[in-house]
Amino acid sequence: MNDIEKMTRMAQKAMQDAANEAETFGNPSVEPEHLIKQVVSQEGGIVPQVLMKMQVSLRSIEQKLQERIDHFPKISGSGVKVVASQNLVKLFKQAEKEAKAFNDDFISTEHFLLAGLKTSTEIQRLFEQNGVSQHNFLTTLKDIRGEQRITDDSPEDKFDALNKYGRDLTKLAEEGKLDPVVGRDDEIRRVIQVLSRRTKNNPVLIGEPGVGKTAIAEGLAVRIINQDVPDVLFNRRLITLDIGALLAG
Template sequence: MGFNFNRLTVKAQEIVQSAIEITQNNNNQIIEPEHLLAAMLQDKSNIAYSLLQKTGGNIDNVKIKINELLEKLPKVSGSGIGNQQMSNSTAKLFDIAAEEARSLKDEYVSNEHILIALSEDKGNAGQLLRDNGISRNIILSALKDVRGNQRVTSQNPEDTYKALEKYGRNLNEAATQGKLDPVIGRDEEIRRVLQVLSRRTKNNPVLIGEPGVGKTAIAEGLAHRIISGDVPENLKSKQIIALDMGALVAGTQFRGQFEERMKAVLKEVQSSNGEIILFIDELHTLIGAGAVSGSMDAANILKPA
């Protein structure tokens, strides 16, 4: 029984389409693993490219060598162009990728699974990766770093990887790098926020006031205090992440996409064991945010959390 291409994630389908285009542009008739690897190296936005960077392998050399390998593949002309077929080794590659997805308890086959399968390939593409220090175990180690405990449960899993990094801004880092202005004259308010944050329950302070009076500045002042150690002992290791609602909502036109991103953010916050303080600027924007065709808005998703 052949591989079901409906099991591919959207990004994986894009890579396959890109590989077909590379095959056509190179006047090849057979789609080989080399074409898939070349497609992954072209698209810097996909997870496979991020993994290749994290492995510490020699990507520049891989890029040069893959083009040399493509040049050596048999070329066709005339009626043969545009009638691309998959080689047996490429078909087997997708079967191995499906096995990798199953072993990682993923529901869809994503680019990371195809990359792992490529690293085990017995042909030139796999050998090229291994020769440049990119093996299966190294990719799996990098994968754990990129996606943590997230699993591929939809066709857009990349939206949920490192969600806080994508949809949030670390105020501690910004304060360390001198990107936040010093806060003067808000000691009483900052002290009260620290008091509320230090409670065991009911520890979510909400800052209410007229526009421009300095509500956001209190969160920034808190970040300054944390990095300088001027906070109670229980708050010294905390990270303040400012949630970017614009980035969170952007591009979520279909039902379920926004909930997926929001839940990924909440999951990361919860799995930090209380080490992350989530700062939501303009709290009123949660009402109705991300609600399309009957799906829940951000406020309702946050309620149980």
């Protein structure tokens, strides 16, 4: 995969750091373990966010990956140029497929990890020993990303902002943490009608503080969880955003 400009900045940096590490350790080729180690340890990356949310020890995974790297062949001497191994090329090709599955315009570091879990038995085993499977990683990743697509080369800031400044009403509804909404059926139905349109589908709730605008949104979140909505709204997330805190940074 040579189309490096179609990768996010974090993905490009992970690749470069992996190549640098392989060269530092005298490994003649860059292996999936080199890349995945960089992805896991990358400051500000989405993969560490996901793993930490899963309460997984990043240090344990990094140590296990390093143990694998320590057993790779080594060559000495100056002027040795490392190349991508066949296993890494295989991972890259799978990462492209992962990006397409998400309908993303750029390949990101989470695509690398998902590809590693699918193409490398050793990486899959190592992560499973630390409580990470394809399924639970993907589930937690979707909790963080939601329905967002990667349409530029710096998506991590957007993912982080949504979790930092947002409040997921559908998640609260699923956990039974929202109070029942009474007497707002007509308003909730009207909001659902607008959201279900093909065009002009942005409802606006206008009213003085305390009249029940938030209650309507919470009622909609409960209906989404109960699937008491049209098919187009199934499995959607409803998130409130604190604009004041977002602007304040």
